[in-house]
Amino acid sequence: MTNAEVTQVLDQVADLLEFQGANAFRVRAYRNAARAVQGLSEPLARIAADENRKLTDIPGIGADLSAKLRDLLATGKLPLLEELRALYPAGALDMLRIPGLGPKKAAALYRELKIASLDQLRTACLAEQVRALKGFGAKTEAAILAGMEFAATVQPNRLYWAVADDFARQIREHFAPCQEIRQLEIAGSYRRGKETVGDLDILIDAADPTPVMDRFAEFPGLDAVLGRGDTKMSIRLATSLQIDLRIVPAESYGAALQYFTGSKEHNIVVRARAKDRGLRINEYGVFRVTDPDAKGPTAGKIVAGKTEAEVYAALGLPLFPPELREGRREFEWADSGKLPRLIELSDLRADLHMHTTESDGRSSLAEMVAAAQARGLAYIAITDHSKRVSMANGLDADRLKRQWDQIDRLNDQLKGFRVLKGVEVDILEGGPLDLDDSTLALADWVVASVHYGQNQPREQITRRIVDALSHPAVCAIAHPTGRLINIRKSYEVDLDAVYATAVRYRKFLELNASPKRLDLDDLACAAAKEHGVPIVISTDAHSTAGLDAMRFGVLQARRAGLTKDDVVNTSDWPAVLRRLGRAGG
């Protein structure tokens, strides 16, 4: 059973417990455990199988869950989940997905009206039965109908970070003429650089909220104003994207930015730290609690709030880069003084995976080189597809050698820039590489990748990747899991075996920077680092514009806690060769 499957089971238990009206902290315990398993850098099953280790050493897993997880790993089933599922019709739980309808109200609808499907819920609303329930009313009934209509049309996918970034740019431009605004930041998962973003949270320090909110109501593509109060306003765009706006005073701006950047898990720890120091933190600031009876969010003496740095400093914490604020290992790093100095876009000296018109790219070799030079890179590798990828006009040995001759001639003319003779060689369904060894031996840089036979069983696909990685000519595996965010799951590959092979043969793994791939993802990059595998961040550009994807890869690497040294292509080419264990420096 994979960690992802265990995570799903724990989350399902949490959903059902919530519906049941169980103790909220018990629900949270299951959610925490789900997250803890999801964030593991190795299979839970392996820890369970190791006599010298205890599941209770994983934070968030105690004696009870340890036993339940062992049971789950051994049998593939969790009795608690089966019991909870038997209590409610599956359709009743669908109500939890309607915005505005939470577990309490959904459970009341099931209990009082025996609602067991969304169709029944719609009928009950139309028959005006819902408004008769205690705690419900005509407005709630209408809100449920509207919420159902919305839930039916919305695409469940979250936005790619790159798309969210475009909205962020639009937001900044839209508010630029607003004179009242002193500071503006887009917080939330967007600021943390998460690979997908569900909604956007704008934080504004303004002299007067009214004109700012009026301006917000004029945002292009607006579909509905979902709510507007004195300090908070929410809108939804026709594209279904929700954007929240909060106006905060300057003295609280840093506290609010910290608070609304999250993550929720990070902030829970921050709050606990505050409490340890006799402080209280909320979006208004850090307060010393002098009179325990004093009520209100700003009761007590304010200690910090103007900037994020002073808020963290008041708690004895460093200013965490937003990308690290996931409640993973950042506090452990901070406590031991080992908060990594994260890689930056300007650290990258090379891009080692890109295509040209020779295969399925849209820009020529010369255009790609000029574009790479314009972006300040010192060298690149041209890695067109090999012949198996016929759809992409992949190259056979002869065409490849002609391209490499062309690159040799180009290099003669270039000053202070080098083009590596490379290829993205396919790992064929049966295992061997798509080009012969003598051809591959002539290349400077070879990335190997799986495009066919993606649905093979775990052992088979892992064997293919491991074998490719141990081939002397191969330098790195490109997009090692094959996932396409929101579109396609990753292959069933045993990444631990891949890490071990990479270390053994001194090879690299790619972090593909394409916004739809980001493969390896942040957690896998962190695991690779723990195992000692260097990462190469590449764009897989299919046009000159594609080279700009590097920043998406860098964000993901930062979320993994990677430093400049963890990433191969921050070095010059001779240093890369040394890292591969080849002569060259």
Added chain:
DNA sequence: GCCGTTTTCGGCCCGACTGTTTTCAGTCG
């Protein structure tokens, strides 16, 4: 259900907004 330098019980992050009530519960972030 987890957790512990106020430890084995009693906490567990906290506030805005909405709708329903009339002081609060539910939902959301």
